[in-house]
Amino acid sequence: MDTLEAIKTRRSIRQYKDTPVTDEQLKAVLEAVQWAPSWANTQCWELVLVRDPAVKEKLAGTLAPGNPSTDAIKKAPIVIVACAKKGQAGYYKGQAITSKGDWLMYDMGLAMQNLCLAAQSLGLGTVHIGAFVPEDAEKVVGVPEGVTVVAMTPLGVPAAESRAPKRRAIEEFVHHDKY
Ligand SMILES: Cc1cc2nc3c(=O)[nH]c(=O)nc-3n(C[C@H](O)[C@H](O)[C@H](O)COP(=O)(O)O)c2cc1C
Known part of the structure; x- marks a missing residue:
């Protein structure tokens, strides 16, 4: 499959499906994260691969009530919890060098989308999940000080196809010479 x-x-x-994800x-998909671009190549990502059903159950409990991905967290063979080290992306010598502060959300988005696209190319499914209580998820997977949980995704063989939600027309979001 091309890009x-x-x-x-x-x-x-x-x-x-219950089908396991192979080691290959x-x-x-982990290599797709490894080769993601990042601020000054700081690579702030840390991934927790969750296979233990009890941990998955606890992670599902951190999702916002009614989050449509709750069952997916419980049922997928692997859940990838995307953590980030704070104070690296966008920093030089310990100082944030742009008015945007920490760029970890940007770098994690790039890394996780790389992962999702690699999974897609292999026939595997994912879903970016952001609507959860990070502080609770951090306790569940036991992240150290200075690390935060940014997102999570199940990884596995899709059991059902999803319909593509409508996208905005290109002319609606592209501006020429001035916003
Ligand atoms: C940053 C981010 C957070 C998201 N959080 C959730 C979530 O908590 N639960 C969920 O079911 N989907 C979540 N999604 C998936 C979006 O709903 C989905 O990408 C969007 O509706 C477009 O559908 P598509 O991914 O099938 O193209 C999230 C997506 C992104 C990019």
Whole structure:
């Protein structure tokens, strides 16, 4: 599958089969994170791979009430918890060098989208999950001081296709010469 096809066909997958993810598949999606761009190549990501059903259950409990991905967290063979070290992206010698402060959300978005696209190219499903209580998820996976949980995604073989939500027309969001 080429890159454009992976970008266009990737969907948020919220239903998974029991089929395990192979070691080769897992390695490929982790390499997609490894090769993501990052601020000054700081690579602030840390990933927790959750396979223990009891931990998955606890993670599902951190999701916002009614989050449509709650069952996916419980049922997918692997849940990837995307953590980030604070104070690296956007920093030089311990100082934030832009008015935006920590760029960890940006770098984590790039890394996790790389992961999702790699998964898609292998026939695996993912869904970026952001609506959860990070402080609770941090306790569940036991992150150290200075590290935060940014997002999580199930990883596995899709059990159902998702419909593509409508996108805005290109002319609606592209501006020429001035906003
Ligand atoms: C930063 C971010 C956070 C998201 N959080 C959630 C979430 O908590 N639960 C969920 O089911 N989907 C979540 N989504 C998935 C979006 O709803 C989905 O990407 C969007 O509706 C477009 O659908 P598509 O991914 O199938 O193209 C999130 C997506 C992003 C990028």
